[in-house]
Amino acid sequence: MALTEAGPLALTSGDSDTVYKPAGVFTRPKSGATGWKSWLTTVDHKKIGIMYGAAALFFFIIGGVEALLIRVQLWAPRGTLLSADQYNQVFTMHGTTMIFLVVMPIGAAFANYLMPLQIGARDVAYPRINAFSFWAFLFGGVFLNSSWLLGGGADGGWFNYAPNNGVIFSPTHGIDFWNLGLIITGVASLAGAVNLIVTVLNMRAPGMTLMKMPIFTWMTLVTQFLLLFAIPVLTAAQILLMMDRLFDANFFNVAKGANPLLWEHLFWIFGHPEVYLMILPAFGIVSEILPTFARKPIFGYPFIVFSGIAIGFMGWGVWAHHMFVSGIGPISVTTFALTTMFIAVPTGVKILNWTATMWGGKLSFTSPMLFSIGLVTMFTIGGLSGVTHSVAPADTQQTDTYYIVAHFHYVLFGGAFFGFMAGFYFYWPKVFGYLLNEKLGKANFWLMLLGFNLTFAPMHILGLQGMSRRIYTYDAGYGFELWNKVATIGAFTLASSIALFIFNIFYSKSKAKNLPAPGADPWDARTIEWMIPSPTPEYNFDPIPTVSRVDDFWYRKYGETKDGKLVRIAATDDVVQKLSDGKHIHLPSPSYWPIVLAFGMPIAAYGLIFNLWLALVGAIIIVGGLYGWVLEPPDDPEASHDDDGTDTHASGGGDAAVTGTSESADQSNELDPAKEAETVG
Amino acid sequence: MAEALTARESIKAADAHAPAAHIEHDTNTGISNTKLGMWLFLASECLLFGGLITTYLLYKRPLEGPTPKEIFDIPFTSTSSFVLLMSSLTMVLAVSAIERGDHERLRIWIGATALLGATFIAGQIYEFTVFVREGLGFTTSRFSSAFYTLTGFHGVHVTIGIIMLMSLVLLSLRGKLPEHRSETVEIVGLYWHFVDVVWIFIFAVVYLVP
Numbered sequence: 010m011a012l013t014e015a016g017p018l019a020l021t022s023g024d025s026d027t028v029y030k031p032a033g034v035f036t037r038p039k040s041g042a043t044g045w046k047s048w049l050t051t052v053d054h055k056k057i058g059i060m061y062g063a064a065a066l067f068f069f070i071i072g073g074v075e076a077l078l079i080r081v082q083l084w085a086p087r088g089t090l091l092s093a094d095q096y097n098q099v100f101t102m103h104g105t106t107m108i109f110l111v112v113m114p115i116g117a118a119f120a121n122y123l124m125p126l127q128i129g130a131r132d133v134a135y136p137r138i139n140a141f142s143f144w145a146f147l148f149g150g151v152f153l154n155s156s157w158l159l160g161g162g163a164d165g166g167w168f169n170y171a172p173n174n175g176v177i178f179s180p181t182h183g184i185d186f187w188n189l190g191l192i193i194t195g196v197a198s199l200a201g202a203v204n205l206i207v208t209v210l211n212m213r214a215p216g217m218t219l220m221k222m223p224i225f226t227w228m229t230l231v232t233q234f235l236l237l238f239a240i241p242v243l244t245a246a247q248i249l250l251m252m253d254r255l256f257d258a259n260f261f262n263v264a265k266g267a268n269p270l271l272w273e274h275l276f277w278i279f280g281h282p283e284v285y286l287m288i289l290p291a292f293g294i295v296s297e298i299l300p301t302f303a304r305k306p307i308f309g310y311p312f313i314v315f316s317g318i319a320i321g322f323m324g325w326g327v328w329a330h331h332m333f334v335s336g337i338g339p340i341s342v343t344t345f346a347l348t349t350m351f352i353a354v355p356t357g358v359k360i361l362n363w364t365a366t367m368w369g370g371k372l373s374f375t376s377p378m379l380f381s382i383g384l385v386t387m388f389t390i391g392g393l394s395g396v397t398h399s400v401a402p403a404d405t406q407q408t409d410t411y412y413i414v415a416h417f418h419y420v421l422f423g424g425a426f427f428g429f430m431a432g433f434y435f436y437w438p439k440v441f442g443y444l445l446n447e448k449l450g451k452a453n454f455w456l457m458l459l460g461f462n463l464t465f466a467p468m469h470i471l472g473l474q475g476m477s478r479r480i481y482t483y484d485a486g487y488g489f490e491l492w493n494k495v496a497t498i499g500a501f502t503l504a505s506s507i508a509l510f511i512f513n514i515f516y517s518k519s520k521a522k523n524l525p526a527p528g529a530d531p532w533d534a535r536t537i538e539w540m541i542p543s544p545t546p547e548y549n550f551d552p553i554p555t556v557s558r559v560d561d562f563w564y565r566k567y568g569e570t571k572d573g574k575l576v577r578i579a580a581t582d583d584v585v586q587k588l589s590d591g592k593h594i595h596l597p598s599p600s601y602w603p604i605v606l607a608f609g610m611p612i613a614a615y616g617l618i619f620n621l622w623l624a625l626v627g628a629i630i631i632v633g634g635l636y637g638w639v640l641e642p643p644d645d646p647e648a649s650h651d652d653d654g655t656d657t658h659a660s661g662g663g664d665a666a667v668t669g670t671s672e673s674a675d676q677s678n679e680l681d682p683a684k685e686a687e688t689v690g
Numbered sequence: 691m692a693e694a695l696t697a698r699e700s701i702k703a704a705d706a707h708a709p710a711a712h713i714e715h716d717t718n719t720g721i722s723n724t725k726l727g728m729w730l731f732l733a734s735e736c737l738l739f740g741g742l743i744t745t746y747l748l749y750k751r752p753l754e755g756p757t758p759k760e761i762f763d764i765p766f767t768s769t770s771s772f773v774l775l776m777s778s779l780t781m782v783l784a785v786s787a788i789e790r791g792d793h794e795r796l797r798i799w800i801g802a803t804a805l806l807g808a809t810f811i812a813g814q815i816y817e818f819t820v821f822v823r824e825g826l827g828f829t830t831s832r833f834s835s836a837f838y839t840l841t842g843f844h845g846v847h848v849t850i851g852i853i854m855l856m857s858l859v860l861l862s863l864r865g866k867l868p869e870h871r872s873e874t875v876e877i878v879g880l881y882w883h884f885v886d887v888v889w890i891f892i893f894a895v896v897y898l899v900p
Contacts, residue, residue, distance in 0.1 A: 134723040203730045211717035211726060237734045245741025249839070258828060258835035260745065266753040267832050275741055639857075 037641070038599040050599040052136035055545055057143045058122030059440065064147050065114040071154065072106035073504060075099050080464075080500040083493050086485040096481035097164035098183060102154070104167030105187060108287065109194050110150040112421060115429045116290035117146070117198075120205055120229045122440060126538035126545065127223045129214025129553050134207040136597040137638065138200050144607030145197035152611040153190030156183050163187035166479060168280065169250075171261035171272035176254055182618050185254055188247050189614035195240045195247075196610070202236040205229060214537070217556040220314070223536040224307060227314050228293030231321040232286045238325075239282040246275035255617060273335060277328035285324040288388075288420060289317060291428025292359060295381040298435050299363050300560070301534045302378040303370025304575070308362045310559055316355035316362075323352045333401050334408045342401045349399035353392065360389055375532070376450030380431030383458055387423025391416055394469065409479070412472025418465040430457070430510070438531050442544035443521035449513040457506035463499025467492035529585035535563040540585045548591040602641060606634030728877045732884045739888050742840045743895055750896075752831035761821055762897055770813030771893050774848070777806035778886045781879045788872040796875070797862050803882065804855040807848050814845050837896065844892055847885045854878050 038050040048056060078099050082088040091099060125133055133139045156162045163183040165174045174184050209230045213222070222230075250272070252258035259265040261272055300307045307313060329337055329345040363385050372378070394416040398404045407413060430453075438444045471492050476483060483489050530539045537554055538545075540562045558564055568578040609630030616624025717723060750758060784799035818838070826834050858878060861867045867874065 134727065199731075199734060203727045203734070206730055207723050207727045210719050211721070211723050213718050237730060238737050241734050241736075241738035242741050245738050245745075248742075248843075249745060252835065252839055256828065258839065259832045260749075260835055260839075262832070265832050266749075268748060271745060271748060636857075 038601060047599070049604055050140075050601055052132070052140050052597050052599055052603070053547060054121050054125050054133050054136065054139060055440075055547075057139050058118045058120075060143055061114045061118035061121060061146070064143075064150070065111050065118060068106050068110035068114075068150055068154075069507075072103050072111055073507065075103035075106065077500055077504060079103065080497040082481065083483070084497045085494075086483055086490060088482050091481060093481045094161075094164065097479070098162040100479060101164055101166055101169075101183075101187070102157075102162040105153065105163065105191070106150075107421070108167060108283070109191060110146075110153070112287045112425050112429075113194075113198065114146055116232065116287065116425075117142075117201060119225070119290055119294060119429070119432055119436075120201075120232070123436065123538060124205060124226050124229045125208060125212070126541070126549060127226045127536055128209065128212060128217060129537055129550055129556065130208060130212040131549055131553075131594070132597055133204050134212060135204050137600050137603050138204050140600070140603035141607055142197045142201040142204065144604045145200070145610060146194050148607050148611045149190050149193030149197060152193060152614055153186055156186035156190075159186070168276050169272075170276075171250070171269040172263055172267075174250060174254075174272070175261055185251075185618045188250050188254070189617060192244055192247050192251075193610045193614060195244050197607075198236050199240045199244075202233040202240070205233045206237065209233075213556075214550075214553050215555045217561075220311070221556055221559050221561070223559075224296035224310070224313055224317075225290075225293035225536075228289045228296070228317050231317045232289045235282045235286040235289075235321055235324065239279045239286065242275055243279035243283075246272060246279070249275075251617070270332075270335060270337075273332055274328070277331045278325075280331065281328040282321075282324045284420075285320050288425050288428075289320065291384060291425040291432075292317065294428045294432040294435070295363065295384050297534075297536060298377050298381045298431050299366045299385075301435075301532050302373050302375060302381075303367045304533075305366060305370040306535075306560055306563075308365035308368075312358055313362050316358040319355040320352065323348065323355065327352055330398060330401075330404070333404050346399045346401045350396065353396045353399075356392055360385060360392070375434075376445070376447055376454055377431045377435035377532075379451060379454040380427050380434060383454065384424055384427040384431065387419055387427055387458075387461065391419025391421075391423055394419065407472060409477055410472035411468040411476045411478055414478050415465050415468035415472060418468070422461060422465070427457075430454075433510075435532065438527040439538065439543050439545060441518075442526065443517060443524070444527050444531060445513050446517045446520070449509060449516065453506055453509045453513060456502060456509060460499050460502030460504075460506050464496050464503055465499070467495045467499075471496075528581075530562075530581050533566075533581070535560040537562045540565070542586065542588045546588060546591060548589075548594040548596060551586060551589045551591060551594060600638070600641060602634055602638035606631060606638060609634055722873060725873065725877055725880070728880050732880065735884065735888075739844075739891075742836075742843060743891065746836040746840045746896060749832040749836040752833035755830040755834060756821075756824060756826045758833065758837075758896075759900075761824055761826055763817070763820075764897055766813070767817065767893065767897055770810050770817075771889060773806050773813070774810040774886055774889055777803045777810070778883050780806060781882050785872070785876050785879050788867070788869060788875050791869045793862055793867070796867075797859050800855050800859050800862075800875070804852050804859070807852045807855070807882075811845055811848055811852070814841065818842075840892060841896065844885070844889060847888070851878075851882050851885055854881070 038046065048060065051057065078091060079096070082090045082096060121133070121139065125131070154162075159182065161181050161183050163169065163186060164179055164181070165184055165187075169184060169187060172178065209222070209226060249258070249260040253260050253262065259267050261267050261269050263269060296307055296313060326348045327345060329341055330349045333342055333345075367382075394412070398407065398413075398416070434445055434450050471489060472478075474488055476487070476489050483493075527543055529542050531543070532539070537550075537556065540554065541550055554561070562584070565584045566577060566579055566581055568576050570576055609627045611627075612630060613624045613627025616622065616627050717726075719726065721729075780799045780802040784796055784803060787793075787795035787799055826837075828834060828838050855878065858867065858875060
């Protein structure tokens with residue numbers, strides 16, 4: 010490491026701050042740039058959010074194809090499409106892709122795009138780290154999937170239990186790709202978590218106290234805290250596994266007295282909070298949508314908030330319910346059975362709140378509303394089958410059967426993904442400036458609901474009949490044939506509903522030219538992100554609104570009479586902000602360094618697997634990227650403007666403006682070398 | 691309804707007077723973004739070290755090869771631990787120096803901190819060499835793997851801290867570390883103290899607990 014310091018430190022610009030070329034490598038990208046370059050160098054939270062969403066949908070298609078392969082293989086007894094080995098790889102990569110590269114990043118996409126808008130911020134706290142998070146996630150995902158071309162994917166299941174994940178049982182590099190790829194996406198998530206928590210805690214609009222924040226922002230905050238504490242546990246476990254697989258350590262080597270249960274514990278201490286951090290963003294999204302289309306405030310705002318926080322805390326005390334058959338002993342089993350029953354309570358509180366929000370409201374069944382109701386109902390089914398797992402004797406029977414597969418697809422697809430679909434339909438006009446077609450949207454919903462239930466409901470029965478998951482085929486005569494056929498038909502129905510969604514995106518865009526623009530507030534919505542023009546201008550708000558209550562935007566439009574009747578007090582057009590040129594607003598400058606730094610990580614990971622010299626190259630890119638980043642001011646001095654006295658970057662005097670802007674440069678100085686320790690150290 | 695109307699007017703007035711320009715002048719918590727981010731990152735690091743310390747506790751009794759009792763040189767490691775802890779003192783003096791605007795002292799104290807840290811790392815390298823010579827390789831036993839991974843991981847953290855400190859000295863020499871950026875030093879200090887505190891736990895758990 011010390012070797013590489015000298016290069017990037019040699020600043021060509023010397024002491025002069027005015028002509029700045031970071032480390033003499035690149036000229037700084039210009040703020041107003043357009044085209045593909047503006048996407049590579051952007052630090053705009055909105056563009057990063059869109060890229061998260063697009064990348065996640067791309068991985069969703071890969072994971073979906075893997076799911077279809079599984080279903081075709083299981084269509085009939087003794088299927089021959091995949092060999093046992095290929096089947097292991099396909100289901101492992103399906104699970105890993107869907108969890109780490111689809112559900113988590115879609116949550117990140119919404120958090121990135123919406124959360125700063127909901128709290129009235131210009132951007133996130135560290136715009137460049139935000140860009141780094143995205144690129145690290147993308148490169149980590151590509152790295153993980155490149156294993157298909159380099160000797161085959163991981164084959165140990167998404168949780169890769171020891172000692173099955175050792176070199177003896179899995180001699181190909183698949184699990185190394187899984188391991189290092191997820192360390193990279195873990196670094197991305199960790200950086201994102203620090204970033205978004207600081208943003209929520211520090212950058213709210215004037216007047217917006219914590220208990221006036223929109224629910225989605227609250228759920229984002231809880232989610233990011235879960236990530237902050239869950240990811241390092243997985244990273245620790247993965248470092249142990251990496252030492253075992255690549256450097257012959259003995260962490261999971263039973264011959265030297267190692268205890269494979271260590272992996273299981275570490276994995277699920279991460280894994281159960283992970284479950285909640287996947288579902289909470291979707292909970293947040295529907296908590297925005299249901300009140301909008303019920304035209305009522307959310308029922309019991311503090312209960313929704315505190316049940317979310319309670320889930321965040323209690324999620325740490327239930328991990329061993331994944332391990333009831335691992336022989337952890339009756340006391341542990343009883344304890345974790347009880348905690349698992351308890352954690353159903355805050356989730357139940359949320360279901361009650363959503364139902365009560367709709368109760369007595371003037372419901373309009375638009376596509377986002379339908380998908381939200383889909384979440385409430387389908388997640389309830391998944392939640393109920395989840396509670397059955399707390400009954401340890403029954404769970405002993407269900408472990409590793411299709412009953413489990415049915416359960417977690419009901420919560421992750423029926424819960425999280427329905428919530429995300431609701432969010433796509435709801436926020437599409439805000440993000441892209443045109444509405445998705447309602448007729449196609451409703452068709453999309455019913456087709457998805459049908460396909461989803463056809464696919465996963467039969468798996469409850471299959472599981473109770475004793476069909477094991479992760480077995481590549483089954484014999485005739487066990488009564489599995491019918492329900493497997495139904496599930497396969499359902500899977501293709503589900504795939505066609507996704508195709509319909511993608512078609513709707515392009516169809517609606519082509520039709521949008523002939524339709525009136527949706528305007529700032531197409532749904533008569535409640536929170537302040539709807540008072541800015543659609544699509545969101547680069548500067549977000551002008552001026553930053555002052556918030557006086559929950560659902561502030563709604564109460565700028567509506568008041569209440571003494572007997573509680575809703576009265577419109579202002580036309581929407583008068584309340585929403587007009588598009589301004591935004592010239593006087595100072596925005597963070599784009600930068601090449603986040604993508605450079607992120608690019609070094611997969612290089613180093615390939616090096617760890619194939620050749621340590623390549624790892625050195627990766628490390629040099631990482632360290633060089635760090636120094637380039639740190640020595641580059643967060644705001645481009647050349648892009649600064651002189652129309653506003655407080656905005657100058659002259660280094661005289663210790664006034665607040667100068668300190669404030671120089672801070673985010675220093676911050677990368679500390680955060681990133683330490684992060685790098687987890688990657689290459 | 692009348693109340694609602696007046697409320698709206700006052701909101702509009704407040705909007706108009708809100709500052710429009712910068713992202714991060716004032717923060718809601720009063721703690722700067724950078725410092726809050728560092729605290730959060732360190733909180734996350736606790737879990738990372740927690741996982742590794744737990745692993746060590748599980749594997750501290752080897753089935754083969756040298757045992758901890760046979761191999762540890764407690765007086766030696768106590769001395770190097772003392773050196774590392776003293777570096778926290780010099781770090782505090784460095785922060786105090788830049789807050790007074792004393793750049794010369796700042797560089798001296800940061801340099802001293804880095805030197806003490808480097809002494810600790812040198813001690814660790816020496817210790818590892820001795821252990822390997824006495825037959826405790828990385829792959830020897832479950833204890834050896836856990837020991838080298840935990841202490842080595844901490845050593846990497848100290849090394850990164852040293853690199854950060856040296857970078858601060860270079861920045862200061864180039865005049866790019868004025869008083870109003872003293873928080874940078876303070877935040878590197880946070881990281882440095884954290885690494886020291888973690889070592890107290892590791893030293894107690896690995897070397898002192900029988």
